[in-house]
Amino acid sequence: MGAGSVGCHLGGWLAAAADVTLVGRPSLVDAVQREGLTVTDLRGHTRTVPPEGLTLATEASAVEGADYVLLTTKTLGTATAVRQISPFLRHDSVVVSFQNGLRNASQIDEALASAFPSRASRPLVLSGMVPFNVVRSGETHWTQTTSGRLKVKDHPRVDPLVRAAQGGGLQLDVEPDMRAVLFGKLLLNLNNAINALTGLPLAVELRDRDCRVVLAACQEEALALARRLSITPARLTPLPAAAMPTLLRSPTPVFANLSRSALKVSPTARSSMADDLDAGRTTEIDELQGAVVHFAGDHGVPAPVCARIVELVREAEAAGADRQRWSGAQLRRAVGL
Known part of the structure; x- marks a missing residue:
């Protein structure tokens, strides 16, 4: 359906x-x-x-x-x-x-x-x-x-x-524990918004360390929320979820080497959120960074980077075809990192 x-x-x-x-x-x-x-x-x-x-x-x-x-x-x-x-x-x-x-x-x-x-x-x-x-x-x-x-x-x-x-x-x-699986998937899906804001193919975006730094900050906010909720996110890659922000922040040659076996990405891959923005459709941001912001607010966990990403995606939805395509450096500055 x-x-x-x-x-x-x-x-x-x-x-x-x-x-x-x-x-x-x-x-x-x-x-x-x-x-x-x-x-x-x-x-x-x-x-x-x-x-x-x-x-x-x-x-x-x-x-x-x-x-x-x-x-x-x-x-x-x-x-x-x-x-x-x-x-x-x-x-x-x-x-x-x-x-x-x-x-x-x-x-x-x-x-x-x-x-x-x-x-x-x-x-x-x-x-x-x-x-x-x-x-x-x-x-x-x-x-x-x-x-x-x-x-x-x-x-x-x-x-x-x-x-x-x-x-x-x-x-x-x-x-048996889909809550842990869904939280693990959420950590990966937090990249959807970053990919959509840049408009780059996933493989290109993930080679940009500034983009990865923004993703790492979003993941750290989500991981802090998971700890507050007593959830251990499922391990969906060879790397434990808690270690992902450190890998993302590493220099690009190190990231490329360590992630090669864990993350296979076709040169044509891009996030569905990028397709939604290109087509002028409302995105799923409320279920990604927006969900982190929502639950973090309920449990007293700060999530300023996720909140800023939600704002930027909403602005992109409103701008339509005239939306800004952010470079990694621009995006990193925009979220205050």
Whole structure:
């Protein structure tokens, strides 16, 4: 549900082992009906699914009868999407949030409550996590551009989805503590705003030490919040989360050498937030640096750099095509570092 870059990428691989329905915008559905769907992983393995290998739909009613509904909308669209699909879910349906942010599963469950007042009859909602970046490399071609393994909350009812993912060529791990996983992903996602503000490809931006210093400061504020909340962020790279700011601040040759095995980035990779700004769409900043600011305020943890990044992204949203493309040095000065 909400088949964009992530939804099409997941659906394209799952189609080899499951009956997949993509619910997306009419323009996307029309294109896939003409050309099929092509997906490529980070190793360069490619699969094309012909149009008849998928069910394509623009209406939420297409989720009727689904065993699993993978929600891949932007977080801003969560409430609307859940209202749309609620009339067509069964009590034994499983809804998995493959979205950015810390709060999606709880928001989905709350939104379902009006349609299913009894918790016992309510569809099961599970947190999921997509660690990698996906870019649209053609009209109906989606390519994974960074490394990582999918995660989903460990639950007996998720086992068939895990088997389907593995059968389709996706690496999907079950995790008992998704709160730690989502916080670990948040630390990585804090770079989305920095990448979007610079307008640079990820590989170029990460070679800019000033950009990395800004990211390190955002991560340190998030890590301070995690300590206050008694959360140990999951280790999503070979490096422990607490050591990431130190690596980011290291000289570029040192960073490049130490991160080579931990962070594989395609030359074409860029954050989805950069795409949102280019397209004039509202971004997910409230679920990234904005979430750090929100929870930090509730728990008395200072987060001035994250707050300033939120301001700059809001300014960029308002400026549209005339927005400033920040250099790393300019951005570092703008946040007071």
